[in-house]
Amino acid sequence: MQNNIFSQVLTVGPQYRNHRGGIGAVLASYAGQVKHFPFLASYDGRYGSLKNNLLFPLVLLKLVAMLTVNRNIKIVHIHGASKGSFYRKYxxxxxxKFLFGKKVVYHLHSGEFHNFYEHTSGLIKGRIHHITKRVDSFICLSPHWENYLKSHFKIQRLIILNNPVELPQSFQKTEDKNSFHTFLYLGLILEKKGIFDLLQVIAQNKQTLKDRFQLIIGGDGDTKRLKGYIEDNNLSGLVQFVGWVSGEQKKALLSKCDVLILPSYNEGLPISILEAMANSKAILSTKVGGIPAIVKDNENGFLVEPGNLKVMEERIDWIINHPEEVEKMGKDSLVKVQPYLTNSVMQSLQAEYQFLLN
Known part of the structure; x- marks a missing residue:
């Protein structure tokens, strides 16, 4: 990487150290690839929304100070999502853009941006149109989002940039293969992520799944409801909740599992799916956001409509009964994830910065 180019870019986004979110994972990948990574944290996941809102004026003061003192900064790269994230980033x-005259890149990560735009007020819609029209470069994550943005906004420069992922150092299983199939869910414990749909499928098929199936859930959010559902439906023999996972624990779970499952209702381009693909895993997910760009039905996994519990049940049953085909799907995942490897993504990002600087 040409570190002198990245030293001319101020990256703005959520705190990526000890992150608990997809944007944080992306920023951590960027930071790990360059020597100088000027960065401003607009939000810190260690704090609640109230404290972050109270601290936000200090973020703006720090932004002014950084752009005043560091005259080398030519580009401000803003990583944003929806709702509160958009308001801060605006x-x-x-x-x-207007006080310091910098080139601005807006990088959209939200899987719910369409819902945010369609249900917000006319005033906020106007602000969304303003930022999409006036930024120097607008980055999205997949052809799905590119098509949506082109059809709704006048954007002078719109590009797709893949989310980055690293290959594991080893593809060895951490445990001996057992008689049941391990499905892994990594993400927030929320209704919109489809996790409770998945639990309902398991609860309705407890007897047929017994001794053949295990679901490991890693994440945080509505953990009280999750634990209550597992207990009320006697699913402890089928479902294991391990809390939020990162680092070596996440690597071990990705190595151990057979399939990554994400039955979400809205997504951008999930890092968890890319990580599983880099670990040669088959994917069971939904036809939303950028997921169909990386998961091809019947090739490296299966895609179902969000909320379609019957088809989800059928796909789980097929996966359990066809282990050799599932292993082939995992190998196809590894092939399909190559354009998302960090080095390739950083080269594309560097080329975009170079274009803007010229």
Whole structure:
């Protein structure tokens, strides 16, 4: 990487150290690839929304100070999502673009941006149109989002940039293969992620899944409801909740599992799916957001409609009964994930920065 180019870019987004989110994982990958990574944390996941909102004026003051002192900064790269994230980033955009005259990149990560736009007020819609029209480069994550943005906004420069992922050092299983299939869910414990749909499928098929199936859930969110559902439906023999996972624990789970499952209702381009693909795993997910760009039905996994419990049940049953085919799907995942490897993504990002600097 040409570190001198990245030293001319101020990256703005959620705190990526000890992150608990997809954007944080992306930023951590970027930071790990370059020597100088000027960064401003607009939100810190260690704190609640109230504290972050109270601290946000200090973020703006720090932005002004950084752009005043570091005259080498030519580009401000804003990583944003929906709702509160958009409101914060809009103010940052105004300061960077109009007070300091910097080139601005807006990088959209949200899987719910369409819902946010369609259900927000006319005033906020106007602000969304303003930022999409005036930024120097708008980055999205997949052809799905590119098509949506082109059809709704006048964007002068719109590009797709893949989310980055690293290959594991080894593809060895951490445990001996046993008689049942291990499915892994990594993500927030929320209704919109489809995790409770998945639990309902398991509860309705307890007897047929017994001694053949295990679901490991890693994440945080509505953990009280999750634990209550597992207990009320006597699923402890089928479902294991391990809390939020990262680092070596996540690597071990990705190595151990047979299939990554994400039955979500809205997504951008899930890092968890890319990580599983880099570990040669088959994927069972939904036809939303950028997922169909990386998971091809009947090739490296299966895609179902969100909320379709019957088809989800059928796909789980097929996976359990066809282990050799599932292993082939995993190998296909490894092939399909190659364009998302960090080095390739960083080269594309560097080329975009170079274009803007020229």
């Amino acid at each position: 103010l940052i955009f105004l300061i960077a």
